[in-house]
Amino acid sequence: MYRLLIADDEALEREGLEWIVNRMLPNQFEIIHAENGRRAIEQAEERRPHIVLMDVQMPGIQGLEALREIRSMLQDVKLVLVTAYDSFAYAQEAITLGISEYIVKPASRDQMAKLLTRLVEELDREREKRGEQLELKSRMSTIQPLIENELALILMVDQAMGTSPETLAEWLDFRLDKQGRCLVIAFPGHDSSLDRGQLYETIRRLAKSQTSCIVSSILEHHLALFVHQPQAAEDGEEGLSRLAEKLAEAARALLHIAPSIGIGSLRNGAEGLRHSYFEAVFASTYPGREGQVCLFDDLKQGKQDAALADGVELSEERQRSYVLSALNRIRELREEQTATVMDRAIAYILERFTEELSLEDVAEYVHLNPFYFSKVFKQHVGENFIDYLTGLRIDKAKRLIEDKQLILKEVCYQVGYKDPNYFSRVFKKVTGVTPSEYRALPR
Numbered sequence: 001m002y003r004l005l006i007a008d009d010e011a012l013e014r015e016g017l018e019w020i021v022n023r024m025l026p027n028q029f030e031i032i033h034a035e036n037g038r039r040a041i042e043q044a045e046e047r048r049p050h051i052v053l054m055d056v057q058m059p060g061i062q063g064l065e066a067l068r069e070i071r072s073m074l075q076d077v078k079l080v081l082v083t084a085y086d087s088f089a090y091a092q093e094a095i096t097l098g099i100s101e102y103i104v105k106p107a108s109r110d111q112m113a114k115l116l117t118r119l120v121e122e123l124d125r126e127r128e129k130r131g132e133q134l135e136l137k138s139r140m141s142t143i144q145p146l147i148e149n150e151l152a153l154i155l156m157v158d159q160a161m162g163t164s165p166e167t168l169a170e171w172l173d174f175r176l177d178k179q180g181r182c183l184v185i186a187f188p189g190h191d192s193s194l195d196r197g198q199l200y201e202t203i204r205r206l207a208k209s210q211t212s213c214i215v216s217s218i219l220e221h222h223l224a225l226f227v228h229q230p231q232a233a234e235d236g237e238e239g240l241s242r243l244a245e246k247l248a249e250a251a252r253a254l255l256h257i258a259p260s261i262g263i264g265s266l267r268n269g270a271e272g273l274r275h276s277y278f279e280a281v282f283a284s285t286y287p288g289r290e291g292q293v294c295l296f297d298d299l300k301q302g303k304q305d306a307a308l309a310d311g312v313e314l315s316e317e318r319q320r321s322y323v324l325s326a327l328n329r330i331r332e333l334r335e336e337q338t339a340t341v342m343d344r345a346i347a348y349i350l351e352r353f354t355e356e357l358s359l360e361d362v363a364e365y366v367h368l369n370p371f372y373f374s375k376v377f378k379q380h381v382g383e384n385f386i387d388y389l390t391g392l393r394i395d396k397a398k399r400l401i402e403d404k405q406l407i408l409k410e411v412c413y414q415v416g417y418k419d420p421n422y423f424s425r426v427f428k429k430v431t432g433v434t435p436s437e438y439r440a441l442p443r
Contacts, residue, residue: 002123004029004116005049007040007066008082009058013105017053017112024113028120037061044070049077051119055105056083067099076126078119082107148172152216155182155273156224165270167372174214179229181240182264182273184280185247186222187255199223199254206250210243222284226273229266237263237295244293258291260284265296341366342380345373353392354416359385393417394430401439408435 004021008014018031032047034040038061040054052070056063067079079099101115151168169176185203200223204215207225214226225247227240244261251259262283264276279296286294345366349357362385363373378384383391393415400411409420412435417423428434433441 001028001030002051002120003032003047003049005032005034005040005043005047005052007034007037007043007052007058007063008055009035010055011035013055020109020112021116024109025116025120029116037063037066040066041069041073044077045073048074050123051078051080051116053080053082056081078122080115080119148214152214152224152226155214155226155270156216156277172214174212174226174228176269176273179266179268180227180273180276181229181266182276182280183225183227183240183244183247184222184262184264184277184284185225185251185259186262186281186284187251187257187259199251202250202254203247206247207243210246211239222281224277224280226277237297241293241295248293260290261293262286263293263295263297339380341368342377345377346381349389349392353389354396354414356416357389390426390430394427397423397427397435398431398438401435402443404439408439411435 006014006017008017014033014035018033021029021031029051032043032049034043036058040052041061043049044052052067054063054067058066061069063081063083067081070077071079080101080103081099082103082105084105101119103111103115107115151165151172151174154165154168166176200215200218203223203225207213207215207227212228216224227243240263244263248259248261262280262285264279264283267273267276283289283294283296283299286299345362348362348365352361359374359377360370363370366373368376374385377388381388397411397415400406400414401408406414412418412420412423415423417426424434427438431438
């Protein structure tokens with residue numbers, strides 16, 4: 001039920017409009033009255049109506065002024081200007097307020113009913129669109145960590161994962177041609193009984209509330225963030241250090257120990273960010289800097305760049321071996337995340353396989369790029385989408401044929417095919433016999 005505010009200084013006008021609304025559109029509106037502009041503003045602020053019928057001429061605050069105030073409070077409200085004069089000047093000003101309709105009193109019952117019906121339809125469409133947006137956001141929140149973790153892993157280890165980092169970065173709107181740094185949070189010796197999911201979600205939620213970043217899963221005893229450089233130069237290292245302190249505080253609250261945080265140098269591209277990652281690992285494990293935030297660039301102060309670079313190269317080899325040893329765990333986690341998404345996809349297919357259904361339809365349902373969905377689906381199920389869908393349809397067709405309750409043309413339509421000849425060819429390709437030959441087989 002929608003809320004309708006009727007604002008008019010004449011009580012008879014308000015009551016007349018309410019009678020028309022209740023008579024022509026019963027049980028659709030909760031009616032709110034306002035006898036002047038000020039009261040209309042107060043009612044709008046308190047009751048938040050979906051539609052406002054406002055008389056333009058009222059004592060005190062005039063109708064247009066009241067509508068302007070209401071519009072500033074309620075961006076999505078439908079505003080209708082009611083006047084006894086067919087004034088072009090009113091219409092001009094009404095347009096600037098985004099008023100939905102401009103009607104002249106006395107309005108007929110049919111005119112008012114048609115107007116309110118149209119506005120209700122608009123409100124219904126907008127509500128449905130908001131619902132779709134919330135569903136889309138929910139789906140994205142499910143799949144984004146999976147793709148994000150895969151990109152982070154590619155940036156951390158030069159390992160072919162079947163998809164280019166540029167493709168994943170594009171899906172995540174994380175440009176690799178922009179400069180950025182890697183930040184590594186190391187928590188050696190933390191309580192192994194701690195829920196890794198809780199630690200990961202806490203770090204990820206806090207980091208994303210502060211900046212544009214990609215967050216990896218927890219690799220044994222560390223986690224990596226790839227962070228874009230802020231546009232303002234003064235927010236660069238200082239801003240990242242502040243973020244690091246906040247992350248350290250959040251991790252400390254969960255682990256009851258101070259994590260070590262290393263920050264790599266400013267770089268761009270997949271290879272550059274990978275190098276920044278190893279610099280950050282080096283800084284996070286630098287002797288004497290345990291439990292602190294350590295910038296790799298600061299370590300260069302007072303040291304020979306070549307000597308430090310040699311140390312980083314040695315660290316890279318050591319850490320690369322360490323990271324690779326953790327790949328199996330990350331793959332298991334990725335497979336678990338993928339399984340959740342694929343379970344939703346398969347449930348959707350099982351529900352709809354007798355209808356017109358495409359790979360793109362299912363990919364959209366789980367909010368995945370069709371190419372990526374096709375790749376992951378085959379890895380998870382063991383066959384491609386078309387073969388899987390065809391198998392479901394032919395299995396159902398065999399059961400229906402064996403049941404002998406339907407003619408073969410009806411079986412064709414029941415399992416999702418529109419062309420009986422095409423259905424017959426597909427059936428023979430899968431089973432080796434035509435539908436009629438299959439029905440004739442002894443049981």
